[in-house]
Amino acid sequence: QKEVEQNSGPLSVPEGAIASLNCTYSDRGSQSFFWYRQYSGKSPELIMFIYSNGDKEDGRFTAQLNKASQYVSLLIRDSQPSDSATYLCAALHSGNTPLVFGKGTRLSVIA
């Protein structure tokens, strides 16, 4: 069974620090990886996606992918209280299979 694992948290970081969120996946055939942010009671929204090994940066966010280790991470630089949310990692095997989501990591940024 294809699984995506995340530490449920909460992960607490002080304002201005770097938050590091991690995710592992079981399906070695997964091709694409996604990070969604979800505020309490709201719908998930896409932050970033990554297909290739290495780093991908978008503003304060950096996604990192290591396919050999089956590991994906999301770094949030200069964390703000508004970043406090649950972050969902998802993996896609191919376009003909649905996304597999992890259970999410709750991040709390303390002012």
Next chain:
Amino acid sequence: DADVTQTPRNRITKTGKRIMLECSQTKGHDRMYWYRQDPGLGLRLIYYSFDVKDINKGEISDGYSVSRQAQAKFSLSLESAIPNQTALYFCATSVDGNTIYFGEGSWLTVV
């Protein structure tokens, strides 16, 4: 107006009642999904549809049925609701299975 609209947004129903959650989208996407979210369990896929003639069971389809009435409409039914179906339900769409766009969610309580 939201691109992915779910109705009702909130519903309380009694055990044994039939309830339908409706989803419509203006994004023109062929792929539509129904997820449920429970605290600590993340997003779990109930059913998905890649086009009007295609319906697929997800991880937790028991107790649910769906209908894809048109490209833009995908409804989820609980034929005989039970309390453990109390959850937040999300409809979602995608053009190619990669980025998924979620509706605002439907809170369902079964008493």
